[in-house]
Amino acid sequence: GPASGAALPSVPMTTSAQVVDAVDHARVAQALWARSTFPERAACVERMRTFVSAHKHDIARAIAAASGKTVQEALTTEILPSLVMTKWLAANARRVLQPASEAPFHWLWRLRKRPATTVYTPLGVVGLLAPSWQYPFAMPFVELAAAFLAGNAVILNLPLQMVTVGSWIDDAVAAASLPSRHLFAHVVGPGSTIATILSSQRVPRFFLTGSVPVEAMWTHVDAMHGDGVEAITPFALELGMRSCAIVLPDANLERAAQCIAWAGYQNAGMSCTGVQRVFVHRDVASAFARRLCAITSSLTHGPDPDAASAHQQQHHHHHASHPRSRGARASSVSSNLDAAATATPNPPKPHIGALASLDEAETAKAALETAVASGARVAAQSREVGDCTQGFFVPATVLLDVPTDSALITGESIAAPFIPVVPFDAVGDGDDDDELDDLVNRQAQAITASIFTRTPAVARALARRLDCRVVTVNDASFAPGPPEAPWGGWREFGQRRVFGPIGLKEFSREQSVEEPRMHPALEANSSVWWYNGDQREVVEGTAALIELNAPTGLRPWFAAVWILLLLILRRIRMGILRSLRRCREIAAAPLQAVQSARAYLPASLGGARSPPVAAAPPPRGVTFAADGPAKSKEL
Missing domain, CATH: 3.40.605.10 (Aldehyde Dehydrogenase; Chain A, domain 1)
Structure with missing residues (x-):
């Protein structure tokens, strides 16, 4: 671990x-x-x-x-x-x-x-x-x-x-x-x-x-x-990483220092919302730095004795593969605490843990050495507790006198509990030469920003100038933020949205x-821009619609209205004629059906067919010759 x-x-x-x-x-x-x-x-x-x-x-x-x-x-x-x-x-x-x-x-x-x-x-x-x-x-x-x-x-x-x-x-x-x-x-x-x-x-x-x-x-x-x-x-x-905090002259410095320390050091600085840059107005920069240094010096870093040991992790993994044995875990909380208390009475509880990997720890230490070599000054660090020799620990650090072109301010994000403090002279009004906007927005990896001030109007105006996804006022956001608000990357660091609707x-x-407004039985067979035979009419109607949507003048607008009225009246006339023909077809259909049916019905039911009539017997004494007229023969 x-x-x-x-x-x-x-x-x-x-x-x-x-x-x-x-x-x-x-x-x-x-x-x-x-x-x-x-x-x-x-x-x-x-x-x-x-x-x-x-x-x-x-x-x-x-x-x-x-x-x-x-x-x-x-x-x-x-x-x-x-x-x-x-x-x-x-x-x-x-x-x-x-x-x-x-x-x-x-x-x-x-x-x-x-x-x-x-x-x-x-x-x-x-x-x-x-x-x-x-x-x-x-x-x-x-x-x-x-x-x-x-x-x-x-x-x-x-x-x-x-x-x-x-x-x-x-x-x-x-x-x-x-x-x-x-x-x-x-x-x-x-x-x-x-x-x-x-x-x-x-x-x-x-x-x-x-x-x-x-x-x-x-x-x-x-x-x-x-x-x-x-x-x-x-x-x-x-x-995204490299979030920032801005402390204005009227801010509550104690609250700002407490909030920024937590936002910068929690999770050992490995947070997409972690404050890794602090810009403080020069009028209050010294007072804020003193408070932040005092807080940092009171913090400790080291292994947490309550963290699961390798044996406990193996025990957990065994149970994870056997869901029926999950109930055995219900009592593990108290048993583990009792075992820890028996092994080490009153073990020290650190505020800050370790970085996730050796590579991250070495990168953080190298970045700190580079910053110091470029002129930055380590003003305060957290204290070590417990055995830190086996873990990837980096002390929480406050850096002052950091050059504005330092990699800690403008470079790629570094997963480390470092808080560089940079003073600025004026808030500005957001023009091209604004010092604060240039300091904040030159770094593209920020998801969040925090503004500390007692003037809500100033905070709202400044928030609109910051190039980041989320802005908090007199507070710091931590992932994943409010459940109803969207969350996600910013600019080239992701356009995805998570959480919220x-x-x-x-x-x-x-x-x-999409469904038509008219009933299907009443719909026309064509629309104004479909293939209707007369393409000139389609062109005139479409051009008139364009003029109505984006008028170029009063006279062309009235001309377009007149053209559409004529087309609509023509369409109405055609529709009426088509409807009348359809009505006649519908009215004639039952009569035709009856007439067709009568041809196959017997006369007793009103049909046209007559029943077959039996031939009358010939009169006595009369015979019929096959090849000639009838001849009489006396009996």
């Missing part, structure tokens, strides 16, 4: 044949699942939520052991947001995804069409590829619930390091009592390999989520579009159904 250095349990890899088989079974199961009702789907998600709530401590320990964060951070930034988000999704899926009608805007379509109905249908089998190690439980769990509520089946792939966390997601899905176990499959393997296999199976869409360097994320995208793949699979990206619709296809 990143914090303890202990080996995580080994997990068998999913073979290519098994992935293909999972997709095939998922397609069959999804076809039936798509017919289920929204209350049935919401009930399954509610059972998933109940399972997570009942095992929150065990899940938090597993998250902490796999990702390096503390148990408190796992509960705060993973378990709690997951339950809040999925509750909103289950309660609002029916309202968001039910068919919706929109009245025609233009009078021309309003006369001809009924309001168009938008229908949301499931995508089918979707792939959730989460190469992120920042939130290995919250992000896939919430998106999994959204996919189920939209009527989809899901193939999930997590980073190999987080597979033990994924086994808890497996158990939560098993507790949902889905109508078919094939609606969900957790496949284990490198993300690029899984993406290639799913793309070859024509999975309709991938969802890539995480706050990783862009090169690593695009590796998965390239794999989807690589050689041998005939069709491009649509994908949705949600990336837009997030639910991402897992659906939009289909528009």
Whole structure:
């Protein structure tokens, strides 16, 4: 694990044949699942939520052991947001995804069409590829619930390091009592390999989520579009880091310092919403820096003694593969706490955990050395507690005198608990030479920004100038944010939307159904721009409609109205004549049918046919010759 250095349990890899088989079974199961009702789907998600709530401590320990964060951070930034988000999704899926009608805007379509109905249908089998190690439980769990509520089946792939966390997601899905176990499959393997296999199976869409360097994320995208793949699979990206905070002169400095410290240091700086740049007005820069340094110096970093050990993780994985033994976990919380208390009385509890990998820790340390070499000054750092020699720990650090062209301000995002503080002179009015706008918007990787001020009007005006997805005032946002608000990447770091109504619709296809306003029996056989024989009339009518929509002058407008009136009157006349002919045909049809029937009815029923008449016997003494007139013969 990143914090303890202990080996995580080994997990068998999913073979290519098994992935293909999972997709095939998922397609069959999804076809039936798509017919289920929204209350049935919401009930399954509610059972998933109940399972997570009942095992929150065990899940938090597993998250902490796999990702390096503390148990408190796992509960705060993973378990709690997951339950809040999925509750909103289950309660609002029916309202968001039910068919919706929109009245025609233009009078021309309003006369001809009924309001168009938008229908949301499931995508089918979707792939959730989460190469992120920042939130290995919250992000896939919430998106999994959204996919189920939209009527989809899901193939999930997590980073190999987080597979033990994924086994808890497996158990939560098993507790949902889905109508078919094939609606969900957790496949284990490198993300690029899984993406290639799913793309070859024509999975309709991938969802890539995480706050990783862009090169690593695009590796998965390239794999989807690589050689041998005939069709491009649509994908949705949600990336980003390098969020910032702005402290204005009238801000509450104590609140700003407390909030920024938490937003910058939580999850050891490995957060897509983590504050990695702070811009403070020069009038209050020194006072703010003193408060932030004091807070940072009081914090500690190190391994969390409550995190699950490797043995506990192995025990959990054994139970994850045997769902019937899940009840044995209910008592594991108290037993694990008792064992920990017996082994080490009053172990130190750190505020900040470890980075997720050795590469991330080495990158962070190298970035800090580069910043110091370029003139930055380390003003404060967190203190070490416990045995940090086996984990990937980097102290929380406040940096002052940071050059504005430093890589910490303008470069690629770095997963580390570093907060560089940069002063600025004026807020400005948003013109091209505005100093603050240039500092904030030169970095394209920001998802969020925080503004600290006591003047709401100033905050609203400044928020409109910031180039980021979410702006919070006197607070800091952490993923996944408010459940009703959309969330997602920004600019080249992803255009996908997750959470909120837009997030639910991402897992659906939009289909528009248009119906004519008139009854089919009364509809005309042609429209003004169809092939009607006289193309000059079509040209005149279309040109007149264009003039009415975008008038070039009063006289052309009246001319267009006159042309359309003549065409309409001509159409009405033709329609009346056509209707009269049709009425005569309809009226004549019964008479013709009666006349046709009479030809086959006997005369006793009023028909034209007479019954056959028997021949009268010849008179006595009269015979008929075959070749001549009748001759008499006396008897």
